[in-house]
Amino acid sequence: MVEFQLDTVVASGPRIMAALGLTIYISTVSMLFGLAVGLVVSLLRGSGFQPFRLLAVTYISIFRGLPLIAFLIWLYFGVTVAFNIQLSPITAGIVVLTIQSSAYLAEIYRSGMEAIPHTQRQAAVALGLSPVRVFTDVQFPQAVRIALPAIGNEYIGLVKGSALVSVLGVAELMRTSQQLVQFYQLPFEFFTTAAVLYVAVGVGLGRLFRIVEKRIRY
Amino acid sequence: MSGVVLEVNNLHKSFGSLHVLRGLNLTVRRGETVAVIGPSGKGKSTLLRCINLLEQPDEGQVIFEGTDYVPIARRRGLPLRGNPQLRQLRTHIGIVFQQFNLFPHKTAVENVMLAPMRVLGMSKNEARERSLEQLEHVGLKDKVDNHPQTLSGGQQQRVAIARALVMEPRLMLFDEITAALDPELVGEVVEEMQRLAEGGMTMVVVTHHMSFARHSSDRILFVDDGDIVEEGEPDTLFNNPKEPRTQEFLAHLLS
Amino acid sequence: MGYTPDFEPVWRRADLLLEGLAMTFVLAIVAMACAIVLGLVIAVGQMSSVRVARRLATGYVQLARGTPLYVYIFWVYYSLGSATGILLTPFQAGVFCLATLYGAYLAEIDRGALQSVQREQREAAVALGLTAWQSFRDIVAPQAVRIAIPPTTNMFAMLFMDTSLVSAIGALELIRVARIGSSETFRPFEFYTVMGLIYVVVVLVVSALSAWLERVLRYEDPQAPQRSFREAFLKRVLRKPFSASTSR
Numbered sequence: 001m002v003e004f005q006l007d008t009v010v011a012s013g014p015r016i017m018a019a020l021g022l023t024i025y026i027s028t029v030s031m032l033f034g035l036a037v038g039l040v041v042s043l044l045r046g047s048g049f050q051p052f053r054l055l056a057v058t059y060i061s062i063f064r065g066l067p068l069i070a071f072l073i074w075l076y077f078g079v080t081v082a083f084n085i086q087l088s089p090i091t092a093g094i095v096v097l098t099i100q101s102s103a104y105l106a107e108i109y110r111s112g113m114e115a116i117p118h119t120q121r122q123a124a125v126a127l128g129l130s131p132v133r134v135f136t137d138v139q140f141p142q143a144v145r146i147a148l149p150a151i152g153n154e155y156i157g158l159v160k161g162s163a164l165v166s167v168l169g170v171a172e173l174m175r176t177s178q179q180l181v182q183f184y185q186l187p188f189e190f191f192t193t194a195a196v197l198y199v200a201v202g203v204g205l206g207r208l209f210r211i212v213e214k215r216i217r218y
Numbered sequence: 219m220s221g222v223v224l225e226v227n228n229l230h231k232s233f234g235s236l237h238v239l240r241g242l243n244l245t246v247r248r249g250e251t252v253a254v255i256g257p258s259g260k261g262k263s264t265l266l267r268c269i270n271l272l273e274q275p276d277e278g279q280v281i282f283e284g285t286d287y288v289p290i291a292r293r294r295g296l297p298l299r300g301n302p303q304l305r306q307l308r309t310h311i312g313i314v315f316q317q318f319n320l321f322p323h324k325t326a327v328e329n330v331m332l333a334p335m336r337v338l339g340m341s342k343n344e345a346r347e348r349s350l351e352q353l354e355h356v357g358l359k360d361k362v363d364n365h366p367q368t369l370s371g372g373q374q375q376r377v378a379i380a381r382a383l384v385m386e387p388r389l390m391l392f393d394e395i396t397a398a399l400d401p402e403l404v405g406e407v408v409e410e411m412q413r414l415a416e417g418g419m420t421m422v423v424v425t426h427h428m429s430f431a432r433h434s435s436d437r438i439l440f441v442d443d444g445d446i447v448e449e450g451e452p453d454t455l456f457n458n459p460k461e462p463r464t465q466e467f468l469a470h471l472l473s
Numbered sequence: 474m475g476y477t478p479d480f481e482p483v484w485r486r487a488d489l490l491l492e493g494l495a496m497t498f499v500l501a502i503v504a505m506a507c508a509i510v511l512g513l514v515i516a517v518g519q520m521s522s523v524r525v526a527r528r529l530a531t532g533y534v535q536l537a538r539g540t541p542l543y544v545y546i547f548w549v550y551y552s553l554g555s556a557t558g559i560l561l562t563p564f565q566a567g568v569f570c571l572a573t574l575y576g577a578y579l580a581e582i583d584r585g586a587l588q589s590v591q592r593e594q595r596e597a598a599v600a601l602g603l604t605a606w607q608s609f610r611d612i613v614a615p616q617a618v619r620i621a622i623p624p625t626t627n628m629f630a631m632l633f634m635d636t637s638l639v640s641a642i643g644a645l646e647l648i649r650v651a652r653i654g655s656s657e658t659f660r661p662f663e664f665y666t667v668m669g670l671i672y673v674v675v676v677l678v679v680s681a682l683s684a685w686l687e688r689v690l691r692y693e694d695p696q697a698p699q700r701s702f703r704e705a706f707l708k709r710v711l712r713k714p715f716s717a718s719t720s721r
Contacts, residue, residue, distance in 0.1 A: 078655075081662060
């Protein structure tokens with residue numbers, strides 16, 4: 001077994017770090033959009049209007065059953081070509097990650113909402129709050145607290161999932177590692193480094209979320 | 219000491235810092251029905267579980283038909299691991315639990331058949347025949363193919379009794395078997411115990427059912443704080459309890 | 474948007490897609506079989522009374538849960554060969570990676586199932602004179618299997634989705650054949666749409682199966698009306714999308 005060529009990895013440090021930055025950028029932007037879209041989907045799903053509910057459930061079913069890589073390829077190599085849409089690889093990646101995470105997040109919101117006792121809503125209504133106020137002031141803040149661990153996991157999942165955007169040629173951490181592997185012919189070194197970085201970001205985010213959870217506990 | 223089935227000497231058992239049994243002594247003769255009464259959580263169930271070595275006593279002797287099983291249990295480690303001698307003991311001692319503990323994936327008759335087949339090596343047909351007989355005795359002839367979840371609590375407990383009896387035990391232990399039942403279902407289960415007591419079965423019955431203790435047992439033990447406070451014939455103990463703690467317990471029950 | 478989709482080339486090359494689907498199933502089933510065996514071994518290790526075994530099994534599960542599958546596939550396929558001289562085909566590397574990660578997920582399911590069989594059940598068995606092995610085989614295992622089957626089935630749906638990642642190292646499966654088909658016919662949109670639909674349909678059917686099994690395997694009144702698979706499927710798809718996400 002050959003020695004681990006740490007020097008080469010260190011020499012490529014700046015490039016790897018820039019790629020890691022792009023990874024975090026893509027996953028964070030997708031997460032923020034996903035949180036918003038997911039909220040809309042979960043509201044549609046909880047609405048009293050049957051077609052909206054059906055639409056939301058279909059959305060969730062489809063995008064949770066579609067593998068990320070298949071979704072990326074379909075959008076970037078299929079849809080854009082067919083409908084002549086100009087889409088940069090990064091934008092395509094963010095769109096796909098947003099849609100997929102929103103499907104997961106919609107379910108996370110829902111289980112958060114369902115975990116709030118019914119009496120909370122009744123109490124708020126009894127105080128004379130309007131339905132919108134009941135949601136914004138009573139239900140939503142509680143649901144977020146309950147759902148926070150799952151939301152944190154989703155974010156960590158998005159960081160890992162963003163590696164798949166490499167198939168579109170986006171020079172994020174995975175793609176950059178592949179390029180470095182090709183250039184230096186050192187697969188073990190660079191893929192191990194990439195794996196360690198993904199795990200480290202995951203662990204770091206996990207810690208961060210636990211701190212936040214503690215802060216906002218009642 | 220002919221006629222003595224079970225002898226428990228100086229039994230001690232602690233769970234952590236909780237000293238549940240404190241040097242308890244007990245002798246049970248063939249054909250005798252011993253009722254054990256007393257406040258909850260004061261060692262009655264632990265006594266039963268030590269008798270068939272589901273719990274390992276810290277100190278003392280549990281002599282069943284002349285053999286002390288405590289050293290055997292201690293030698294062979296964990297109680298649930300079992301070993302040939304303990305298994306032998308357990309085929310001779312039947313136990314019925316408060317929570318029935320029937321096997322949910324098996325029908326009533328399959329629950330009863332399991333031990334005869336696996337432990338006694340009976341053929342399936344023979345085991346089934348004997349099990350059906352037992353279920354008929356406890357009045358469940360028409361429920362033999364039901365799963366436990368489809369039976370009432372009283373019916374489940376009667377299946378559990380049949381499951382223990384099919385092994386033709388020489389000693390039966392009952393661990394508050396009516397405590398988890400709805401009040402209207404207690405009667406049918408107590409009747410089974412009465413039937414057994416009258417039929418000459420040797421039994422140790424931990425119970426809160428005072429009417430059973432009073433009318434169907436040969437002897438009553440009042441257990442509190444890990445030891446026998448007082449024992450005697452039912453009428454004597456109920457009418458003239460000597461110890462203040464017994465008086466208090468009984469007065470509390472009657473009020 | 475003057476594009477008219479034309480699915481005729483897809484139907485013409487249906488054989489290609491079917492071959493890819495078949496290969497995906499083979500990959501998923503082989504990986505799942507290995508993962509089930511591995512999962513049982515790890516679960517037993519986690520519950521073992523031997524401290525070292527417990528530590529090893531628990532450490533393995535934690536490591537596996539943190540590992541990103543996609544990077545892992547590349548790592549195994551490209552670097553394990555150069556580091557150790559063991560050359561795996563893409564298929565073998567895919568099975569290896571999926572089995573080792575899903576083994577850890579399944580170990581958690583198996584452990585939960587075994588532990589959810591109450592201690593009282595084992596006590597009742599032992600009190601009847603059964604041996605420890607008999608009580609495991611006749612009492613604990615049958616109940617644990619019933620509990621573990623629905624989540625294991627759901628895990629298969631997840632694993633099926635994750636086979637798509639193996640396409641990146643060149644294994645022949647659905648994505649690969651869709652790429653081949655679309656470059657042959659210049660109909661990427663049609664090929665990729667059908668490919669996506671196949672995934673969605675398979676995943677929904679398997680996860681509905683899991684929901685149905687969950688109902689069927691529960692110990693309920695046998696006289697109670699059983700819901701048909703069709704009803705369970707519709708309920709799952711239309712009202713309650715499947716849950717549990719594992720890896721990416």
